[in-house]
Amino acid sequence: MAAPRYGSPLKRAVTFYIPLVLMVGLTLFPFYWMVITSIRPDVELYNVKANPFFTLYPTLKHFHDLFELTMFARWAWNTLFIAVVSTAISLFCGLLAGYALARLQFRWASPLGTMIFVTYLVPPTLLFIPLGDVVKAFGIGDTPWAVILTYPTFLIPFCTWLLMGYFKTIPREIEECARIDGASRIQAMVRISFPLAVPGILSAGIFAFTLSWNEFLYALVFLSSPQQKTIPIGVFTELVRGDVFYWGPLMAGALLGSIPVALVYSFFVEHYVTALTGAVKG
Amino acid sequence: MADQSIEPILAKSATQGASAIPAPVVVVAVPKFRRPRRMGHLLEQEHILAGALLAPTLVILTLFIAYPFVLGIWLAVSDKVVGRPGNFVGLQNFWVNLNDTIFLRAFQNTFVYTFIATILKLALGMGAALLLNHHFRFKRIVRAGMLLPWIVPTVLSTLAWQWMFDATFSVFNWTLMNVGLISQRILWLGDGTMAMGCLILVNVWRGMPFFAITLLAGLQTVNPDLHEAAEIDGANAWQRFWRVTLPLIKPIMLVVVLFSMIATFADFQLIYVLTRGGPYSSTHVFGTYAYEIAMRAAKLGQGASISLSLFPFLLAVIVFQLWYIRRSD
Numbered sequence: 241m242a243a244p245r246y247g248s249p250l251k252r253a254v255t256f257y258i259p260l261v262l263m264v265g266l267t268l269f270p271f272y273w274m275v276i277t278s279i280r281p282d283v284e285l286y287n288v289k290a291n292p293f294f295t296l297y298p299t300l301k302h303f304h305d306l307f308e309l310t311m312f313a314r315w316a317w318n319t320l321f322i323a324v325v326s327t328a329i330s331l332f333c334g335l336l337a338g339y340a341l342a343r344l345q346f347r348w349a350s351p352l353g354t355m356i357f358v359t360y361l362v363p364p365t366l367l368f369i370p371l372g373d374v375v376k377a378f379g380i381g382d383t384p385w386a387v388i389l390t391y392p393t394f395l396i397p398f399c400t401w402l403l404m405g406y407f408k409t410i411p412r413e414i415e416e417c418a419r420i421d422g423a424s425r426i427q428a429m430v431r432i433s434f435p436l437a438v439p440g441i442l443s444a445g446i447f448a449f450t451l452s453w454n455e456f457l458y459a460l461v462f463l464s465s466p467q468q469k470t471i472p473i474g475v476f477t478e479l480v481r482g483d484v485f486y487w488g489p490l491m492a493g494a495l496l497g498s499i500p501v502a503l504v505y506s507f508f509v510e511h512y513v514t515a516l517t518g519a520v521k522g
Numbered sequence: 523m524a525d526q527s528i529e530p531i532l533a534k535s536a537t538q539g540a541s542a543i544p545a546p547v548v549v550v551a552v553p554k555f556r557r558p559r560r561m562g563h564l565l566e567q568e569h570i571l572a573g574a575l576l577a578p579t580l581v582i583l584t585l586f587i588a589y590p591f592v593l594g595i596w597l598a599v600s601d602k603v604v605g606r607p608g609n610f611v612g613l614q615n616f617w618v619n620l621n622d623t624i625f626l627r628a629f630q631n632t633f634v635y636t637f638i639a640t641i642l643k644l645a646l647g648m649g650a651a652l653l654l655n656h657h658f659r660f661k662r663i664v665r666a667g668m669l670l671p672w673i674v675p676t677v678l679s680t681l682a683w684q685w686m687f688d689a690t691f692s693v694f695n696w697t698l699m700n701v702g703l704i705s706q707r708i709l710w711l712g713d714g715t716m717a718m719g720c721l722i723l724v725n726v727w728r729g730m731p732f733f734a735i736t737l738l739a740g741l742q743t744v745n746p747d748l749h750e751a752a753e754i755d756g757a758n759a760w761q762r763f764w765r766v767t768l769p770l771i772k773p774i775m776l777v778v779v780l781f782s783m784i785a786t787f788a789d790f791q792l793i794y795v796l797t798r799g800g801p802y803s804s805t806h807v808f809g810t811y812a813y814e815i816a817m818r819a820a821k822l823g824q825g826a827s828i829s830l831s832l833f834p835f836l837l838a839v840i841v842f843q844l845w846y847i848r849r850s851d
Contacts, residue, residue, distance in 0.1 A: 260653050260664070267668055267731070270682045273693065277685060285691070292693050333579040340575035344568050352576065354844065359587050361781075361840050363788030365809040366833060369816045369826045370593035371586065393586045396579050425567055454675040456791040457809075461817060472677040476795060487685055494678035505673045509666045512673075516732065517739040 274498070277491035278302050285487055302488035303496075311466055312493060315474035320500075322384050322470060323452040326391040330448050331441060333392065334399025339429060339437075341400065342407035343415075353404070360397030364457045367393075375462050386462035387470075391452045398451070399444040402518050406440030407433065439511065440518075446508045447515035450501045471497035597826035604820035615827035625828065628799075628806035631718065635793075635807060636786045639725040644779060646726065647733020652763075654734065655741045665735070672731040680795040683724045687711050687796075714804030717797050721805060725792055729782060736778045740771035773850055780843045787839075788832055808832050 277285065279298040284290045306312050340346075341353045375386045410433060418428045434441075459473045466478060475493040479486045505512050598615055602608025619625040654665055671679060686693050687710035698704045711717045744767055752762045768775075790809035793799065799806035799814060806814070808831055816825020 256653065256656060256658075259649070260658075263650055263653065264664055264667060267671060267727070270679055270686065270727070271670065271674075273686060274678075274682045277682075288690065288696075292691070292696055329582075333582060336575040337579040340572040344572040344575070346569045346572040349572070356579070356583070357844070358840055359583055361784055361836065361843075362587060362591075363784065363832070363836070365788040365790050365812070366829055366836070367587065367590045367594060369812065369822055369829060370590040370597055373593060373597075373822075374586065374590050389582070390586050392582050396582060400579065425571060450673060454677075456675075456677050456794075457813075461813075472675045472791075476677050476681065485685070487688075490681055491685065494681050497678050498674035501673055501675070502670060505669070506666060509669075512669070513735055513739070517736050 271498075274491045274495045277487060278495050280488070282488060302492040305486075306489040306492045306496070309489070310474065310478050310493075311469075312471075312474065312496070314467055315469050315471045316496070318384060318468065319453055319470040319472075319497075322387055322391070323449050325384075326388045326395060326452045327445055327448040329388070330392045330395035330399050331445050333396045334403055334444060335434070335437070335441060337396070337400040338403030339407055339433065342404045343412070343429075343433070356397050356400050359393070360401055362394075364394065364455075368457055368461050371458070372461050381462060382464050382468055384468065387452075387455070387458050390458050390462070391455060395448045395451060399448060402444045402447075402515060403437060403440050405518055406437050410436050439514075442508065443511040443515035443518065446504060446511050449504060450512075453501050594826050594830060597823050598830045599827075600823045602823040602826075604822060608823050611823070615824050616831075618824065619827060619831065624803045624806060625811060627804065628808055628811040628828075629831070631805060632787060632807040634718065635722060635725070635789070636783055639722045639729065639786050640779060640783050642722070642726045643729045643733050643782060644775070646730050647737055647778075650730065650734035651737035651741055654738050665738075669731045669735060671728045672735075676728060676791050677795050679728065680724060680792050683720075683727075684711075684796055687720055711797055711801070713801060717801065717805045721793055721796055724796060725786060725789070728792065729786070732782065733778055736774065737771065740774040741767065744770050776846065777843070780839055784836060784839055787835060 276292075276294065279300070279302070280292075280295040281297055281299045281301065284292075284295055284297070337356065341349055341356070371390060372381075375381050375390065378389075380386045380389065414436070415428045415432050418432045419425070423431065454472065455470075456472050456476075459470045460477075463469050463473060466474070469477070471493070475490060475497060479490045479493060597608070599610060599612060600608030601611045601614070650668065654661070654668070658664075685691075689707070689709055689712070692707070692710060694710070695704070695707045698708070709716070710720050748766050748770075749762055752766050757765065788809060789807060790813065793805060793807055794810050794813065797805045799810045803811075808828060812825045812829035814825075815821050815828060819825075
């Protein structure tokens with residue numbers, strides 16, 4: 241769509257710049273709030289009179305407390321380990337399944353594709369109670385494997401769906417040329433199609449990584465001991481005691497827990513957007 | 523040489539085919555897919571290859587989706603509590619739900635939350651997408667920054683919102699009081715209606731970027747020539763949006779709305795973190811109430827029946843979406 245043209249600078253300010261600045265401001269304000277809260281001393285935080293928008297006495301005490309009084313470093317490691325392993329499992333499964341559904345001709349291709357799409361839409365809220373029993377029955381309750389093996393239930397359908405769409409955009413002829421040159425079916429798949437799908441794999445991987453980094457419900461239900469928790473669960477359960485909120489360390493933890501995904505995202509923003517829109521288009 | 527290498531494969535694939543597919547009908551049906559210049563054994567391989575490639579996915583999805591789903595249905599018709607085997611009780615749990623005022627409130631809340639939030643996300647997301655479709659300096663940075671609420675862990679950003687809604691130290695109250703608009707603190711999360719409004723606000727803040735970026739991708743596929751043609755025919759900006767842009771991006775819009783509706787309908791974390799279903803159980807939705815009953819009150823059967831109540835609505839949306847995708851294919 242062509243960008244609309246404007247008459248006067250005033251009109252452009254009213255219809256474009258002011259809404260844009262408002263939108264960006266409202267979007268980013270909560271992040272500013274995290275930052276400013278995490279560096280203001282408690283004396284200021286809990287003073288109704290003090291101007292809450294900035295501080296003249298910034299402090300790192302809340303970050304210090306976060307690492308001293310909670311197992312934040314451990315949670316960060318858990319979150320990273322869980323996100324990396326469950327993303328790897330999901331990419332492996334999704335790559336193979338996506339290829340099979342997009343490229344191979346077999347009787348069940350269409351119903352299986354539909355089935356995987358439907359599981360993509362099944363939310364954790366529907367399954368967490370029975371899944372808790374399943375996890376216990378396998379003896380992996382309160383271990384990282386409880387979530388590493390359950391996150392793929394929503395990551396694999398997503399990866400499969402995205403990569404299936406991606407494989408469909410790669411011309412079949414490229415593989416057929418390789419076959420004529422003597423490559424076997426599997427060689428053509430691994431040596432020709434998979435390398436061409438790397439941008440799709442990257443998109444799916446980044447999206448899967450952020451989804452598992454951010455997951456809450458399964459981690460809340462399946463992980464209970466403090467040393468097993470992920471950042472979202474740890475910050476929420478260990479820094480809120482009944483009605484008492486430790487706002488300084490809470491916001492410090494929220495900030496540190498958000499930075500890694502924001503960084504990964506900022507490096508691969510185009511891939512992330514591809515994954516986001518690709519998943520919707522199917 | 524060539525014959526020697528092909529023959530064992532043929533023999534092998536024939537036996538594999540026989541053991542994997544006992545019904546001869548299937549063996550007859552296979553050549554239907556046969557493409558010219560392809561040998562029969564390769565087709566057999568493709569069939570088997572597909573099975574091998576799909577196996578890991580199917581194992582995980584069966585163990586952790588299909589099986590729990592069936593188990594969930596069993597739990598919903600049982601009186602299972604933590605630490606004791608359950609007995610079949612028929613539809614009693616569902617009957618209890620229908621006579622439970624908190625459940626009925628949660629039911630109503632889920633719909634209110636989903637519909638209002640989705641409409642607002644669509645309207646604001648469309649506005650944001652139209653703004654981002656302009657050419658301006660720092661466009662890439664603005665677009666990247668816009669998505670942040672969608673990227674960062676919802677729990678962590680919701681905690682920031684909770685601090686902003688704090689009964690005593692709310693930044694909104696501080697600002698409004700200093701500007702002179704209010705003289706008494708507003709208790710943002712103090713009553714059910716107000717708290718529901720805050721939940722919707724945070725949900726819109728979090729979900730709007732997803733709408734904006736996806737709709738922006740849709741807008742970028744609209745051919746500028748169509749706009750020029752409409753402009754020459756005398757259509758103003760408003761008419762061009764309604765008559766040209768909107769019909770063209772309607773498919774992607776519908777899919778985004780359906781995706782978002784499912785996610786909002788089944789939301790748990792945002793509500794659980796911000797209000798925990800309170801005050802006085804007035805802001806529960808299906809997800810949080812199921813958690814409350816199953817995990818805190820340890821009534822697994824009752825809890826499962828609450829989360830299973832989500833299913834008919836999810837099914838309706840999924841069936842509609844599948845129908846729509848089929849039709850547009």
